[in-house]
Amino acid sequence: MTEKSSGNMQGGITPMQQMLASGTGALFTSLFVTPLDVVKIRLQAQRTPFSKGKCFLYCNGLMDHLYVCQNGNSCTAWYKTPTRFTGTLDAFVKIIRYEGIRSLWSGLPPTLVMAVPATVIYFTSYDQLRDLLRAKLDSQARYIPLVAGAVARLGAVTVISPLELIRTKMQSRQLSYRELRVCIQSAVAQDGWFSLWRGWGPTVLRDVPFSALYWYNYELVKDWLCTRFCLTEATFMVSFAAGAISGTVAAILTLPFDVVKTQRQIQLGDMETLQVATPRSSSTWLLMQKIRAESGTRGLFAGFLPRVIKVAPACAIMISTYEFGKAFFQKMNQERQLDNV
Numbered sequence: 478m479t480e481k482s483s484g485n486m487q488g489g490i491t492p493m494q495q496m497l498a499s500g501t502g503a504l505f506t507s508l509f510v511t512p513l514d515v516v517k518i519r520l521q522a523q524r525t526p527f528s529k530g531k532c533f534l535y536c537n538g539l540m541d542h543l544y545v546c547q548n549g550n551s552c553t554a555w556y557k558t559p560t561r562f563t564g565t566l567d568a569f570v571k572i573i574r575y576e577g578i579r580s581l582w583s584g585l586p587p588t589l590v591m592a593v594p595a596t597v598i599y600f601t602s603y604d605q606l607r608d609l610l611r612a613k614l615d616s617q618a619r620y621i622p623l624v625a626g627a628v629a630r631l632g633a634v635t636v637i638s639p640l641e642l643i644r645t646k647m648q649s650r651q652l653s654y655r656e657l658r659v660c661i662q663s664a665v666a667q668d669g670w671f672s673l674w675r676g677w678g679p680t681v682l683r684d685v686p687f688s689a690l691y692w693y694n695y696e697l698v699k700d701w702l703c704t705r706f707c708l709t710e711a712t713f714m715v716s717f718a719a720g721a722i723s724g725t726v727a728a729i730l731t732l733p734f735d736v737v738k739t740q741r742q743i744q745l746g747d748m749e750t751l752q753v754a755t756p757r758s759s760s761t762w763l764l765m766q767k768i769r770a771e772s773g774t775r776g777l778f779a780g781f782l783p784r785v786i787k788v789a790p791a792c793a794i795m796i797s798t799y800e801f802g803k804a805f806f807q808k809m810n811q812e813r814q815l816d817n818v
Contacts, residue, residue: 496597498799503592507585509791511581512582514538520568521533533743538794541738542591595634599630599688623693638677683737686731687731688727698723716797721792721793728784
C-alpha cells in the first residue's frame, strides 16, 4: 500500500479505521480457529479427563486463555455429552451431530472480551509505530518492522496481563465483582501491585520475539511476493500467504518459549484455583533446563505440529483480513477526497 500522511491519518486511513479493521480481523480469526482448539481440548480430555479445579489452555486464534474446570468431567459447557471420538474429523462430525454446531465455539464469548481489545491495541500500535519510525528516520530499513512489532506486542501484553489474571480469579473462585475487588485489594496489599502481572515474564519472552520475527518476515515476504508477481500493492492472497509463512517461521523459532510459557501459565492457574504454591525455582531459564534434563532438547520443541497447524492459519486469516479492511477504508477515504474536490 502507498504510504502517505495527512493529519492524523497513517497510510491514508485514520487510527480509528485501523482499529475497526483489526477488530474485524480478530473476530474472523477467532471464528475460524476456535473450533480447531475446541476439538483438540475435547480429544485431550477424552485421553486424560479433567478433574475439578483442573486448568487447561484454550486458544481462540488470538491469544491463549486459562480455563478452569469447575465440575469435573462435566466442565460447565464443554462436556454436555460424554461422546467418544476416534479422531479429529470424527470429533467435528459428532460434536455437530449430537451437541449442535454452536458447541464448536464453546468458551469463545468470554475470551473475546480480552482477545479483541488486545489485538486492536497490538495491530494499531504496530502500524502507528512503524509509520512513525519510517517518518522520523526517513528510512524504509528492514529492522523497523522488527522493532515496531516487538514494542507493540510488549505494550499489548502489559495492558492485558492483569485483566487476564482477574478473569482467571473470577472464573476459578466464582467471585462477584465486589468480592473480586476485595480479592485484588488483598493481593495488592500482600504482594504489591506487581502481583497483578504474574505470568507477564514468560508471556513477554514468547510473544515479543514472536512478534518481532513475524512482522520482520511478513514485510519481507510480502515485498518479495509483490516483486515476484509484478504487483504495486499486496493483494488479499499475497497478505494471506505472507502471513502464513511468517507465522510458521516465528512459531518454530519461539517454540521453546511457548513450551515454558504453557507450563508457567498452568502453574499460575493451579496457584489460583487449588491454592498450590508456585515453586521458588520456577524462573524461565531454570524451567527450560528442567525440561531439557527430563525430556532432552526435543522436550523444548514438544507440540511442534499442533502449534504450527494452529498459528499458520490464524496469522494468515488475521493479517489478510486486516489488510483488506485497511484497503477498504483507504479506498473509501480517497473517494471522499475526490468528491470534496
